[in-house]
Amino acid sequence: MKHPNIVTFISSFQERGLLYIVMEYCDGGDLMKKIQMQRGKLFTEDKILFWFVQICLGLKHIHDRKILHRDIKAQNIFLAQGDLKVKLGDFGIAKRLNNTLELARSCVGTPYYLSPEICDNKPYNNKTDMWSLGCVLYELCTLRHPFEACGLRQLVVCICRGRYAPPPGHYSPRLRQLIGQLFKVPPRDRPSINTLLKLPLLQSCIKQHLNTQVLEEEFSHTVLHSDRENRRPPPGPQCRAPEKERPPREEIKDPHKVGLYNHGNIPAQQHPVSQQQxxxxxxxxxxxxxxxxxxxxxxxxxxxxxxxxxxxxxxxxxxxxxxxxxxxxxxxxxxxxxx
Missing domain, CATH: 1.20.5 (Single alpha-helices involved in coiled-coils or other helix-helix interfaces)
Incomplete structure (x- = not known):
């Protein structure tokens, strides 16, 4: 996968029975380290949206290809070019679905970022990545996890209830409302990544991160299908052969008297029909x-x-x-x- 907001795979090799994967170098470290370096000083809303839009663009690229990341967290989001470029990485437990309606079942991910459907051991789809995306956005606003508890069982209860401390009030209502939409407990109530990027709050920032060619490629579709379907011409009037005009047919009132050969305005007696026919x-x-x-x-x-x-x-x-x-x-x- 080649995208400005996804860590690029370079090569891989085996040595002494071990598999080595060479990835793109991100000089800014991961987002969790950046959050810890703040030491309680909150990010500005512009900075949060600047990073968050890039995370969404990388996630859109993989969701359009029916791939679930399943481990979106601050440690798997990397900064490059200082902190100007954000890249989504670590696809170690990603899963590719056969179609857009398929549901995954394996329980994977980091506990703080698990969605309610995974905690309930239910099948899930790309909406579980949207829940984890909401956790990352909440961390950027508050510098801490949205759901915290003393043990795993208490953490699961907090996640399934969907209760969290509201983000600081100095952020705009639209940003706080966005967090609430991503933390909807029923998966169907959460927005998809394509719906999210259509919000006015994020749309104004998209053109800052993608050039015109990549922008057209990314937003000319919502889901990529097989190559066979991509090669298939789109249905429309241009694909249909021109139809020849035919004379109007005369209504057949009694099929037993008219016979099989009475087409158009030709009288029935001109077509002799045998008794056997x-x-x-x-x-x-x-x-x-x-x-x-x-x-x-x-x-x-x-x-x-x-x-x-x-x-x-x-x-x-x-x-x-x-x-x-x-x-x-x-x-x-x-x-x-x-x-």
Whole structure:
């Protein structure tokens, strides 16, 4: 994957039974180290948005290719060119989905950044990356984790409830509202990365980080599919062959009298039809009518299913009454023998 906001893979090699991966060097370290260096001094909102938009652009690149990162955290976001360029890295546990509706099931990630669906051991999709993205944004605003607890069990409870301390009030309402949208507990309520980048708060910053060519490539689609589908011409009027004009057909009132060859405005008597052809045509029509009669309508299927259900329920009730009578008679026999 080649993108300005993703750490570039250079090469890999094996030596003494170990696999070495050579990646792009980021001279600014990771984002967690940058947060720790602040020593309680909060970032400005402009600085936060400057970094956050670049993280979103890198995440959009992989989500458009149906790839889940599954371990988005401040330690996996790197700074280059001082702190002007932000790059998403460490795809060690990333997963590629077969389609946009597929759900992953394995429980992976760093505990502080786990989404509620992973904590509940439920299937998840790219919305789990959006939850982790919200954790990173919260850390940039507060310099601490949004969900903290003494143990893992308490941490899971806090995450599943989605309760966190509000960010500082000097940040704009739109930024604080953005954090709330990313921390929606139901995954369907969280915005996708493409929806997020359409917000006015972020759109004004996008052109600062991508040149015109990359910008057109990244925003000319939402999801990339297979090469076969990319080569397929888009459906439209230009793909259809021109249709020839045909004379209007005369309505057939009696198919048995007109026959099979009465097309257009040509009279029926100009097309001699043998008795054998008429017999085959009549047999074909009767066969279609019989097939149509044999095919049940939907309401007939529903009615038949209901009748079957009622019949089985009555049989079950009769069996129950018969069993209760037998048990009752046996109970009376036991009581009589006892006395």
């Amino acid at each position: 008429q017999h085959q045509h009549q047999h074909h029509l009767h066969g279609d009518q019989q097939q149509h009669l044999l095919t049940p309508e939907p309401y007939q299927l529903v009615a038949a299913a209901r009748e079957e259900y009622l019949r089985r329920r009555d049989d079950a009730n009769r069996y129950k009454l018969r069993a209760e009578k037998q048990l009752g008679s046996r109970g009376l026999m036991v009581i009589g023998r006892w006395f």
